[in-house]
Amino acid sequence: MRMNATPETPIPLADLRRSQPRFQGIESGHRACLGCGEALAARLVTEAAGPDVMIANATGCLEIFTTPWPESAWRLPWMHSLFENTGAIAAGMEAALKAQGKSTKVLAFGGDGGTFDIGFQSLSGMLERGHNVLYVCYDNEAYMNTGIQRSSSTPHAAMTTTSPAGKERMGKRHLKKDILTIIAAHHIPYAASASVAYPSDIRKKVRRAMEINGPTFLLIHSPCPLGWGHDGALSIEVARLAVQTGLFPLIELERGELIGAMPIRQPRPVTDYLGLQQRFSHLFKDDPRAREELEHLQALAERNIEYYGLKGLHDDPRDSEGADTVRRGGQRWA
Amino acid sequence: MIEVRIHGRGGQGNVVAAYLLATAAIDEGHFGQAFPAFGAERRGAPVVAFVRIAGQVLRRHNQVLHPDFLIIQDHALLHVPGVLDGLRPNGGILVNTTLDVSALEAQLGRAAIALPATQLAKAHLGRPVPNTALLSAFLALTQMLPMHALAGALGQKFKGELLERNLRLIEAAAQQVPAGLWKEVAHATGA
């Protein structure tokens, strides 16, 4: 990893980024599934964050597939404690580093289960006390590591093993928890959503958060091919469609106020997104309840577009998202 | 008692295979037991499952260390150290592979049975899940259970079109191996 460094002559911290133009925080050879969105997101985040960080990681896929004893894929100081306390572990690390006057930034990593649900309390506490921690939530919309169970981040009507479809049920009954609104209510300096389909956007948002001395939060939409029911090769396309339908808006908040949103030039119907995933396959059966759920999801998407002002005022003939290009038979962009 | 160890990769239906085999045995009035050696959930990871079939109740819950038969659901697993460990001297190996028998046996340095289970599955099911084809071949080789027991077990798991296709698949797979080749070994250990 470090060029020309030895234990006796380590490279000074200030030179670390210069000596590694593209810093690699996670080494290859980890055990993630093919097409794992979370693995990609974690790589992008650690690349952008650089080497002077310390990581607190919740229980979940990321922790499991990167650290099968006696091996680890991390090239950064890293700890996994439990499922519910990542915010608090990070807060403790931050307090210690602050007391020692060190520049190392603390990152907290958790999945949606560990962030929206079981780890919510300790996250809220960390935010409220103003710790200088960047909390990154890798949102694959269910408890994936334990075999695809619903979390409060699971979208409405999605199938999981604890929200299966059946005679009496059409998947998850409850809405996807609006975590960013709750985070916004803590009035922290910066909170944002991002998607693995937009890697430059992730890097930009991570760098923004790294510069801030205070609590920051990043929600990264990370497809799980196994849990969502699509081929690993389609992960990026699926993630992009989530954004282009309006179901997963990419927004930025400062102190609770909306300061930025990625526009959608040509909003796609939600069925384009849902139809690629097995977890929504029951919505494409000939069933009045299925039609109702599709309408509901379309309404949720349109509500996001309106609320966050995602649609530009005019049609964009250049169509920088590339959707129109694809429709006209051209090459997919990026 | 017959002990079988099934090696596969996550997503190939390894555990389902073990459960189906034990279910077929139980439905025929034998004692059957099946369980995985577990790891974290992950597609593509090597997984191992165990099956015991016996004429009397077994109360043990330890892993199978000395299998009478090995079913290898993925040819590439033959490179994983320990895959063949503990196989009894006369034990049989059934491998999902497109290699022909002599090439397979040359590679292993011992007798084995080759079955292109993935190809058969793709042809009949449209999906490359080799487990039911392998089970059918296994039963044809050992003749330890009638094929209708496997069909019955499949019927508890699958319905409609998928069941029909699986039933045709097991019929086809059974034809592709020498029937009863392992019958004596199976009877010697005694189901």
Place this chain on the structure above:
Amino acid sequence: MRQALEGSQAIARAVALCRPQVIAAYPITPQTHIVENIAKLVADGRLACEFVSVESEFSAASVVLGAAVAGSRTYTASASQGILLMGEVLYNIAGSRVPVVMTCANRAVSAPLSIWNDQQDSMAVRDAGWIQLYCADNQEAVDTTIQAYRIAERTELPVMVCVDGFTLTHTLEPIDLPTQEQVDAFLPPYRFSRTLDPRRPISMGTLVSPDFYPEARHAHHQALLKAADAILAADADWHAQTGRSHGGLLQVEGDADARIAILSLGSVCGTLADAREMHPELGPVKLIRLRAFRPFPAESLREACAGLTDLVVLERALSPGGGGIVGAEVKAALFDMPAPPRVHNFAVGLGGRDIPLETYPRLLQAVATQAPQPFALFDVDPGKLPVEDR
């Protein structure tokens, strides 16, 4: 009807047969299949209940407590870290004397992180005041789950049904599922004497000063000791219903005139039983299986140990810095016997290490050749230890 069922699936069906009205579900390996199977029954309209997908185990235990005091039969399941996280609530449920039934899919506790089977989780909460019953196989898990509701609702004590994770939960074996009629005949509708009700309001969970606290604890302790009768009665009545019994408080098998016995809990007992049958040449050995750990069946244990020269206590947990947990309690129970056996206390299979059939002859070898150890891990590989610890 005898059918092939995975342990988790069988337990889920048993729970459904007991007609719970509120089920709290939170995923944790290796109990997840239980709640998944229940979710499918609910989604298909085959089980009418409120299925609450909670946000943590702490809430899972809290939801069942709230539901139980509001007058509903409840269920939840957990393991390992989940048991520890809900620990505070477990003490709260038991101390409040509320009848709740849960499955503990026994799994090791972190750190180090492990998803595999041992009994450290349920042993860690042995002082919470719950009845704890350990199952040797999945049939017993089914039967004991059903019995647990009867025991809990009669004694007003919560019951934890301990089932070895993976080893039992993920093992498919022949299971005899009782019919709905059999279960309905065995389990009356849920009745909790102190149900919260606007028509006769009471207050629960109040602050208790030193003037009253010791008496409350005394009553709890006595209730647990007396629960032994309810445990025996439930097993006997279930036997009358179905022809199946699981030994009541503890189960003794093997050679009645043996001077050596091996005591253990859970699925390892099945492995020891098969191994014993394979080794008649090693002489007569008695196998003692503790089914109830709380209340601890001291008197039944002393009876089972009468005339023994050596007792091996083989457990699936430990108290670091202390030694064996079951071993310590067994020794305490046997202390006042006129001629107590020598106790050899071992822990085995921690973190899910496989316990082979050879364990049986090796244990007997240890008894024959070594002085009794206060406590040791039986299956440690010295090659994996630092040199100074070998």
